[in-house]
Amino acid sequence: xxxxxxxxxxxxxxxxxxxFTAAYILLQAMPGDSILIKFQDPELGxxxxxxxxxxxxxxxxxxxxxxxxxxxxxxxxxxxTGTPVVERLAEGLxxxxxxxxxxxxxxVLLAVLIAFGSAYSGRLRGLLLAVPxxxxxxxxxxxxxxxxxxxxxxxxxxxxxxxTELQQLVLPVLTLAVPISAPIAQVLARSIDQxxxxxxxxxxxxxxxxRSWILWRHVARNALxxxxxxxxxxxxxLIAGSVVTETVFGRTGVGRLTxxxxxxxxxxxxxxxxVLAATAFVLVNLLVDVxxxxxxxRLAT
Amino acid sequence: MRWLSWAVIALVxxxxxxxxxxxxxDPLAGVPAEKLQGPSAAHLFGTDAVxxxxxxxxxxxxxxxxxxxxxxxxxxLVxxxxxxLIAGSVRGVVDEIVMRVMDVLLxxxxxxxALTVIILLGPGTVHVALAVGVGSVAxxxxxxxxxxxxxxxxxxxxxxxxxxxxxAGVLWRHVLPNSLGPVIALSALQxxxxxxxISTLGFLGYGAEPPTPEWGLLIAEGRNYLATxxxxxxxxxxVVVAVVLAAGRISKEIR
Numbered sequence: 234x235x236x237x238x239x240x241x242x243x244x245x246x247x248x249x250x251x252x253f254t255a256a257y258i259l260l261q262a263m264p265g266d267s268i269l270i271k272f273q274d275p276e277l278g279x280x281x282x283x284x285x286x287x288x289x290x291x292x293x294x295x296x297x298x299x300x301x302x303x304x305x306x307x308x309x310x311x312x313x314t315g316t317p318v319v320e321r322l323a324e325g326l327x328x329x330x331x332x333x334x335x336x337x338x339x340x341v342l343l344a345v346l347i348a349f350g351s352a353y354s355g356r357l358r359g360l361l362l363a364v365p366x367x368x369x370x371x372x373x374x375x376x377x378x379x380x381x382x383x384x385x386x387x388x389x390x391x392x393x394x395x396x397t398e399l400q401q402l403v404l405p406v407l408t409l410a411v412p413i414s415a416p417i418a419q420v421l422a423r424s425i426d427q428x429x430x431x432x433x434x435x436x437x438x439x440x441x442x443x444r445s446w447i448l449w450r451h452v453a454r455n456a457l458x459x460x461x462x463x464x465x466x467x468x469x470x471l472i473a474g475s476v477v478t479e480t481v482f483g484r485t486g487v488g489r490l491t492x493x494x495x496x497x498x499x500x501x502x503x504x505x506x507x508v509l510a511a512t513a514f515v516l517v518n519l520l521v522d523v524x525x526x527x528x529x530x531r532l533a534t
Numbered sequence: 535m536r537w538l539s540w541a542v543i544a545l546v547x548x549x550x551x552x553x554x555x556x557x558x559x560d561p562l563a564g565v566p567a568e569k570l571q572g573p574s575a576a577h578l579f580g581t582d583a584v585x586x587x588x589x590x591x592x593x594x595x596x597x598x599x600x601x602x603x604x605x606x607x608x609x610x611l612v613x614x615x616x617x618x619l620i621a622g623s624v625r626g627v628v629d630e631i632v633m634r635v636m637d638v639l640l641x642x643x644x645x646x647x648a649l650t651v652i653i654l655l656g657p658g659t660v661h662v663a664l665a666v667g668v669g670s671v672a673x674x675x676x677x678x679x680x681x682x683x684x685x686x687x688x689x690x691x692x693x694x695x696x697x698x699x700x701x702a703g704v705l706w707r708h709v710l711p712n713s714l715g716p717v718i719a720l721s722a723l724q725x726x727x728x729x730x731x732i733s734t735l736g737f738l739g740y741g742a743e744p745p746t747p748e749w750g751l752l753i754a755e756g757r758n759y760l761a762t763x764x765x766x767x768x769x770x771x772x773v774v775v776a777v778v779l780a781a782g783r784i785s786k787e788i789r
Binding site: 247248249251252255256259260262366367369370371372373374375378379381382386469470472473474476477480491492494495496498500503506507510511514515 | 634635637638641642643644645646649650651652653654726730733734737738739740750753756757760761764767768771774775778779782783
């Protein structure tokens with residue numbers, strides 16, 4: 234058991250290091266010199282020596298230096314604003330964490346609703362099972378715009394600007410949650426179907442258990458592990474989805490920061506965001522692997 | 535229902551091939567007097583802020599989304615299948631290295647990967663298509679490898695080796711064709727995913743330049759008229775949803 238966990242942790246570290254290195258190499262190869270573009274402006278009147286000094290300030294001093302910096306929580310300086318990348322991340326992270334957490338919870342709720350709903354009803358089943366394919370085909374940015382149109386402009390339920398914290402959060406959370414709920418719902422529905430074909434189900438039914446009792450007490454527990462895996466896999470999509478969601482709703486956060494970084498060719502910021510996303514993804518999946526033996530004692534032996 | 539998804543794809547392909555068959559309006563030149571009109575018989579999807587027919591813009595824009603998605607899928611299909619074929623047939627250290635690199639690619643969300651490629655190459659339609667394609671290489675490689683490993687264990691491949699086939703010859707004649715089925719189904723799915731991703735990047739402003747009628751860009755332009763002109767964002771988006779849904783259904787059918 235400990236060996237299994239150590240091996241998984243080692244693999245996670247390796248993937249993380251490789252993701253960092255790949256992103257580092259890619260962003261180093263960037264054509265065009267964003268520092269030169271920004272500071273060469275004759276109006277600034279900077280001498281070549283001064284530009285060289287500025288470059289020294291930004292240049293983290295090679296790969297090894299950057300790796301050590303990241304390990305110490307020093308991500309270098311943003312080319313765009315000149316402030317430390319850590320500061321810019323710290324500014325956006327709480328907002329994005331709030332948005333992503335709410336969206337993840339809502340996505341799981343939606344998935345459970347769809348999957349268990351389809352297991353209950355015969356007539357609605359086909360309709361409910363078609364919902365995930367629709368959810369996954371909807372562009373998130375368009376969904377956000379549609380929600381603003383309906384709830385802010387037509388029904389006037391949510392103000393476009395201002396409003397309470399909850400009002401500001403509702404539509405973005407929905408926008409982010411809908412596409413993410415689809416794969417979770419699909420896997421959950423499929424594993425519920427699979428578990429329902431197992432021999433213990435008629436046995437429990439023969440003992441007089443109701444459909445709900447069977448579903449919630451017996452099937453849910455057995456259908457959980459595959460669902461957990463896919464929930465871990467879609468976690469990375471939360472960060473990608475926040476780029477679109479935060480842009481559409483004009484919220485501050487890591488997603489908005491990413492969009493600004495791409496526009497300004499701000500490589501240090503993008504590197505930090507990619508590493509952050511990969512870290513979150515790897516950690517969550519490690520957590521899933523750790524939880525697996527707890528949920529399914531057969532794996533622990 | 536089955537024919538509907540094929541019909542949607544066929545219609546959009548026809549839009550891309552012969553746009554003038556479906557609309558008589560110019561997608562780029564508008565009639566200012568007819569600006570911001572709602573959908574009607576004369577203008578199926580209404581008109582935009584400078585009086586251009588929105589349906590004409592959607593029809594003429596299909597070629598950008600479709601060709602972009604085609605390039606993206608081609609990149610993923612060719613490189614992914616090749617990597618999967620090599621990893622699955624050579625095995626050993628090569629397999630380990632290739633698949634671990636694919637794991638790394640999968641650990642970065644698709645959109646972030648695409649944005650990294652775009653910061654590298656700069657914006658533009660072709661670059662966006664390439665960026666989206668790079669993001670799909672890993673899924674193709676994983677699937678192709680799994681199929682190749684399965685096919686390599688079959689008796690007929692053993693027989694082909696036994697009767698004196700060379701390594702590359704057997705791979706090309708027996709292993710590759712018999713591994714392709716699920717890979718083709720994934721291509722159909724990825725086609726829809728690529729259309730979604732391309733329109734998202736277009737919306738964020740990294741794709742085509744205005745006034746190109748790219749679908750994502752159309753929706754971005756309509757954003758300024760949300761309060762008054764719902765059709766400018768709703769209708770192009772509905773077209774995107776229809777195409778992506780159809781591609782997904784077809785993928786399921788092939789599988």
